[in-house]
Amino acid sequence: MSSSPSKRAAPAVSEVRNFIDGEYRSSSGGKTFDNVNPCTGALNGKVHEATSEDVDAAVRAARAALYGPWGKMSDAERGEILHRVADGIDARFEEFLEAECADTGKPHGIASHIDIPRGAANFRVFADAVKNFATEAFQMATPDGKGAFNIAVRKPKGVIAVISPWNLPLLLMTWKVGPALACGNTVVVKPSEETPTTTSLLGEVMNEAGVPPGVFNVVNGFGADSAGAFLTEHKGVDAITFTGETRTGEIITRAAAKGLRDVSMECGGKNPALVFADCDLEKAIEGTLRSAFANCGQVCLGTERVYVERPIFDEFVARLAEEAGKFKLGLPQDADTDMGPLVSHEHQRKVLSYYQLAVEEGAQVVLGGGVPDMPPELAGGAWVQPTIWTGLADDARVNREEIFGPCCHVRPFDTEDEAIALANDTDYGLAAAIWTENTSRALRVSTAINCGIAWVNSWFLRDLRTAFGGAKESGMGREGGEHSLEFYTEMQNVCIKI
């Protein structure tokens, strides 16, 4: 089923330290934790866990750098440096690729087309966007007849805490760091404990590109009672940008309430796909295969609920299962690998508990439902089978809770109104995919779904200038294009009396 026994998972950086004030520093408490390869269960290396003193040093370095050369540069000068950061990622593409795949287990095909290039693009796009970011001006009348002008200026918000997840580590971290730095802020990043390596490696690139010390800092560790909480509760942090689970977002929002710090929250989803009988079936199947199973289902925008118009329901389910059943599970570096493992054994236990729950809740298992049979050298990995269910009630937990694995439930519908109601019957509101060749229907349905991002006849087609974020429990605020620039700046109105 997988690669030859002679192949090994990619070696990774063996020791990941914190990056503070332009240099790599060991944990001041001497504490480390394991970074485990999810393909094999082997040790990738050790990660230095930041103490509260380390986090404090990082925040202080970021504060000092804000008042140093970085804060005094023009957008154009900063932009030039950020372009060099992007070039630096490109120049070390292979290193980033190996590190990302060793931490996540994802296939090279995904990381080399999405994660690493987007990691570089996030710096270029925002370095350029900030140059065209206009403010506002209002001329007003005054009783003396002379008038006044109001001119708005935008300033960096200050020290930004960036808390990022493990599913697209470099991509989602730079999606925040790129615009934050382009706007003149400084950052302290706490990457996921599961996937710290590419964030750490970025420190070297920052130094090589000429980013002044203290502008980009990295502290490693966990959430509660660790680097995540130390950072988000730190008084020296001016704003917090977070991507991760909704429940974690709530905890961080509470921490941010102290001192009324601003937050940007990109959280979970339970995203629907609506497949109408007038769709291009080939495209709908190909798109749903990606939206449900890409990155082993670990994409916040991924589909976990598929609603299919009854006349094509049986054919759709059969074809989806047939194609997903052909996925080859294997090592990142094998060219024919379609799907890697889940990110960790902990996440594997969570996903498998939902596989079991689906059966208990009365699902028909159309495909998968368990652990695949892997060759001995991969037996220690966090593998699960791609899984498709039908027959669950709409209020089944499997239909309501985010699983974040390679699985979906497929259910028939009879009318457009019913499909819209089913799509909206969720606590979440991140993304939706609509498959129809009828343009009026596409517009009607996409705008009737309460979510931040709706795709018609596509999925994960991303223009970085567009608004990105979730409705309901999927988040708060928008990032992307000008929306990121708004979040990472503070607007000041200057009123000038003539």
Ligand SMILES: NC(=O)c1ccc[n+]([C@@H]2O[C@H](COP(=O)([O-])OP(=O)(O)OC[C@H]3O[C@@H](n4cnc5c(N)ncnc54)[C@H](O)[C@@H]3O)[C@@H](O)[C@H]2O)c1
């Ligand atoms: N909306 C989006 O843009 C988006 C994108 C990717 C992932 N996600 C969501 O992320 C989740 C998967 O990622 P995850 O499991 O890494 O999420 P998570 O919430 O467990 O962890 C995210 C980050 O928060 C940190 N953290 C955890 N507890 C914390 C605390 N108390 N204080 C401070 N930091 C804390 C973690 O260490 C990690 O760095 C899914 O729910 C997925 O939908 C959302």
Ligand SMILES: O=C/C=C/C=C(\O)C(=O)O
């Ligand atoms: O798992 C979530 C994926 C989010 C993707 C983006 O934020 C993006 O493409 O910018």
